[in-house]
Amino acid sequence: MTEFSFSSKNKLTLKEFEIVNTSNYDFSGHFADPHKQENELKVEIVKIEDDGMFLEFDMIGYDPSVANAVRRLLLSDVPTMAIEKVHIYQNTSIMQDEVLAHRMGLIPLKADPRLFKWKEEGTEDEGTEDDTLQFSLQVRCKHNPDKSSGDPYLDNKVFTKHLKWIPKGSQKDKLINPGPVEDDILINKLRPGHEMDMKLFAVKGVGRDHAKFSPVATAFYRLHPEIRINRDVFDENAIRLVKCFTPGVMQLEPTEDGRKKAKVLDARNDMCSRNVFRHEDLKDAVTLEKRKDHFIFNVESTGAIKSTELVPMAIDVLLEKCELYINEIDSQSKE
Amino acid sequence: MSSLLPPDKDGGNRLSVLEGDTSSGEECRTYVFRKENHTLGNCLRTMLLKNPQVQFAGYTIPHPSEDVMHLRIQTVEGYPAQSALRKAFVDLKTHASQLKTKFVTAVDNFEKEGS
Numbered sequence: 001m002t003e004f005s006f007s008s009k010n011k012l013t014l015k016e017f018e019i020v021n022t023s024n025y026d027f028s029g030h031f032a033d034p035h036k037q038e039n040e041l042k043v044e045i046v047k048i049e050d051d052g053m054f055l056e057f058d059m060i061g062y063d064p065s066v067a068n069a070v071r072r073l074l075l076s077d078v079p080t081m082a083i084e085k086v087h088i089y090q091n092t093s094i095m096q097d098e099v100l101a102h103r104m105g106l107i108p109l110k111a112d113p114r115l116f117k118w119k120e121e122g123t124e125d126e127g128t129e130d131d132t133l134q135f136s137l138q139v140r141c142k143h144n145p146d147k148s149s150g151d152p153y154l155d156n157k158v159f160t161k162h163l164k165w166i167p168k169g170s171q172k173d174k175l176i177n178p179g180p181v182e183d184d185i186l187i188n189k190l191r192p193g194h195e196m197d198m199k200l201f202a203v204k205g206v207g208r209d210h211a212k213f214s215p216v217a218t219a220f221y222r223l224h225p226e227i228r229i230n231r232d233v234f235d236e237n238a239i240r241l242v243k244c245f246t247p248g249v250m251q252l253e254p255t256e257d258g259r260k261k262a263k264v265l266d267a268r269n270d271m272c273s274r275n276v277f278r279h280e281d282l283k284d285a286v287t288l289e290k291r292k293d294h295f296i297f298n299v300e301s302t303g304a305i306k307s308t309e310l311v312p313m314a315i316d317v318l319l320e321k322c323e324l325y326i327n328e329i330d331s332q333s334k335e
Numbered sequence: 336m337s338s339l340l341p342p343d344k345d346g347g348n349r350l351s352v353l354e355g356d357t358s359s360g361e362e363c364r365t366y367v368f369r370k371e372n373h374t375l376g377n378c379l380r381t382m383l384l385k386n387p388q389v390q391f392a393g394y395t396i397p398h399p400s401e402d403v404m405h406l407r408i409q410t411v412e413g414y415p416a417q418s419a420l421r422k423a424f425v426d427l428k429t430h431a432s433q434l435k436t437k438f439v440t441a442v443d444n445f446e447k448e449g450s
Binding site for chain 2: 120323
């Protein structure tokens with residue numbers, strides 16, 4: 001049983017077995033809101049944590065295609081540096097060469113990709129100071145001569161802190177510590193006699209090519225939920241109703257005649273579990289909706305660039321694309 | 336500082352017109368974009384539909400294995416489809432710039448409040 005509604009209300013409704021009013025009425029000639037006024041479009045920052053690496057912000061009034069474009073650009077079109085070529089001189093550990101090389105590629109590096117040029121295809125792995133970052137990893141595991149300490153081995157766990165940066169040319173003046181973001185990422189485990197000796201070359205790339213080049217741990221958005229109470233619910237039922245939602249979303253407020261009533265405190269943090277539909281008597285008491293034009297973004301950076309800088313970079317990529325195509329159109333029409 | 340976009344190894348134009356389409360006049364065109372996907376396609380489609388002189392706008396990705404996007408534009412008489420496309424790009428650029436400014440301002444205000 002679907003409700004067909006041409007209402008231009010910008011909310012979609014979560015019902016027990018279906019979600020209604022999800023479509024955007026964007027076909028030609030339908031001008032419910034032609035070119036929204038600029039002051040109706042808002043961007044609000046909610047939270048910046050972890051030294052700028054974690055960001056939560058809201059985009060209000062925008063079209064879902066633009067919000068999705070920002071999300072997709074963050075994941076796959078903003079460049080980063082990552083290890084691409086691995087020269088293995090010695091690897092007597094248990095881990096196979098290719099598995100080890102794959103793991104090296106996934107290590108997030110602090111290097112700023114904006115300081116590097118794109119490496120041309122077909123050039124040698126060593127590269128130049130403008131397009132390649134070189135690291136070396138040399139570890140040998142030995143028995144621990146100090147019998148008293150708990151560890152029977154020395155250097156049996158290979159961490160990212162064992163990676164050494166080999167500056168090329170004038171890199172040592174321009175870059176400060178372009179190594180791995182975290183020092184304690186476990187790369188490999190060794191036993192006495194095992195040795196690893198490799199040279200690693202990092203280049204600039206995009207997430208589209210390989211996910212290791214994605215600058216975000218992840219970037220996602222959700223729509224802002226809304227809960228409307230259709231009829232007042234008291235006492236026992238109110239307690240059950242409050243429990244249906246994520247903690248902090250609804251609360252009980254005392255009424256004049258000593259009873260407790262359920263009230264919506266802040267629908268923002270609701271995880272939309274639709275738990276309320278499990279209770280036959282409470283199903284009709286609330287209407288669950290989401291605002292179609294209010295996007296709550298979460299951007300978490302891997303550590304190379306701050307999230308507050310990643311979003312403008314993503315939009316810059318979109319602007320560059322537009323510029324590229326405008327130039328192509330102009331040059332083609334001159335022909 | 337080099338461009339944010341990776342260099343195009345294959346060279347040539349990223350934008351071309353689907354052959355066999357030019358006979359019905361300037362108002363109908365299918366544009367073929369190399370190395371583009373929903374990121375640009377959906378945004379362009381939205382901008383095109385905001386233009387009252389565009390009668391039809393839609394995009395498709397013919398096969399996921401090929402990095403190609405087709406954008407079909409049909410406009411009112413007298414208004415070439417290419418103008419509609421160029422206007423859509425210009426509008427998208429303006430829209431994105433405004434978004435970037437709003438974001439950067441919001442971050443600055445947030446950081447000022449915090450300190």
